[in-house]
Amino acid sequence: MTDVVIECHDLTKQYGTFTAVDHLNMTVRKGEIFGLLGPNGAGKTTTILMLLGLTEPTSGSVRVLGLDPARQPLSVKARVGYLPDQVGFYDNLTARENLNYIAKLNGIREPDMSKRIAAALEQVGLSHVTDRRVKTFSRGMRQRLGVAEVLIKQPQLIIMDEPTLALDPEAVREFLDLIRQLKASGITILLSSHLLQQVQAICDRVGLFHKGRMVLEGTVSELAQRVLGGAYRIHVEAEGGDAVAAALRSLPDVLNVSANGTHFYHVEARTDVRAEIARKVIEAGGRLLGLSVDTPGLDEVYTRYFQKGAAYAASA
Ligand SMILES: Nc1ncnc2c1ncn2[C@@H]1O[C@H](COP(=O)(O)OP(=O)(O)OP(=O)(O)O)[C@@H](O)[C@H]1O
The missing domain is CATH 3.40.50.300 (P-loop containing nucleotide triphosphate hydrolases)
Incomplete structure (x- = not known):
């Protein structure tokens, strides 16, 4: 059975x-x-x-x-x-x-x-x-x-x-x-x-x-992945400038990195790459000051889906 x-x-x-x-x-x-x-x-x-x-x-x-x-x-x-x-x-x-x-x-x-x-x-x-x-x-x-x-x-x-x-x-x-x-x-x-x-x-x-x-x-994270792209939003605070930004962008599951000032980075990733981020920042000679992740909620997936409903329906 x-x-x-x-x-x-x-x-x-x-x-x-x-x-x-x-x-x-x-x-x-x-x-x-x-x-x-x-x-x-x-x-x-x-x-x-x-x-x-x-x-x-x-x-x-x-x-x-x-x-x-x-x-x-x-x-x-x-x-x-x-x-x-x-x-x-x-x-x-x-x-x-x-x-x-x-x-x-x-x-x-x-x-x-x-x-x-x-x-x-x-x-x-x-x-x-x-x-x-x-x-x-x-x-x-x-x-x-x-x-x-x-x-x-x-x-x-x-x-x-x-x-x-x-x-x-x-x-x-x-x-x-x-x-x-x-x-x-x-x-x-x-x-x-x-x-x-x-x-x-x-x-x-x-x-x-x-x-x-x-x-x-x-799962909620699979849906977020599909509708929003990066299901994991990771906030990084690090010293190290361009070398750190480049290191973050080089990670395989990272879809997007945007810098906010000189120390703050907003990373969108397919998976929870916090451990890899920590390693890369150090390898790039940077200093890691903070690292946190938030996964988008179903409400965001739902709203975004219905904003773009027809396009997703066609590809589903
Ligand atoms: N007996 C019926 N005869 C004709 N149309 C019906 C009948 N029952 C449901 N429908 C239609 O089928 C569609 C789906 O209805 P259904 O009640 O399954 O939706 P739902 O997702 O459960 O929505 P809700 O959250 O409002 O209950 C609706 O457009 C509804 O008007």
Whole structure:
């Protein structure tokens, strides 16, 4: 058995003559957190619906845990959890009562049911409010209860659609920690979000959607490399003048060096070449006074991509 959890080949969905998802190729591996990014209408939700077997592809293929969601929707539903942006609960019921209801709907019976519910509430940090009515819960608690609801199925994959949209910063932080814990427990996560900093903070890889196509895919630094050129911006402070500047320019992975005054250099590089820079400055007879690196964020990649969208789409 391979470790591929999601695999799409030329997956296409048309609504009439409109193509919402256009020949999508995507692979998500076991244990990854994969982020789906893209502006409104890019095709993320339609993709999720096809992964869940809630809408049929027009052409192409999709496999989730080796299953065809269009033909085996119940098997997919049994193994895959889905968390929307806001989960609906019966507000007058307690957390436990809500989960009892969901467990029964999923065919889970005692004694398993109570054990799974207790474990799920523990995992999301809500054990202390098991018997409190959900109407007293904050949005953050409701979202975590949503994860507990998904966990009682013991899923191998959880698909989350904008799960942190309505949360305050503290609740977001707790929720992102929870996602990391889910990954640590071996669950694969597909996360659709507009919130780039959050995606950057937790996703192993991201796919950028644009007009139904996945136009960029990779780690944040790979995307930065592709869209911005130099993914690493290195700030160098060194004495040594022209010899230092020439030494910096001679490094293989360096794309650009600009000097700011006589001591400061801004280096754009394909890789983190700080160690090589330190060596070169010394070899050139210079004196290294400071060295730091910053990697561009997903927000910069995203903004730049959409400024130059058509050009990248053509080369993707
Ligand atoms: N049932 C439908 N019938 C016709 N067009 C649809 C249908 N569902 C979605 N679309 C269109 O398909 C395109 C992709 O929509 P989708 O909801 O997948 O995008 P999205 O990336 O999830 O955007 P958002 O972030 O706004 O949810 C949009 O132009 C949308 O209007």
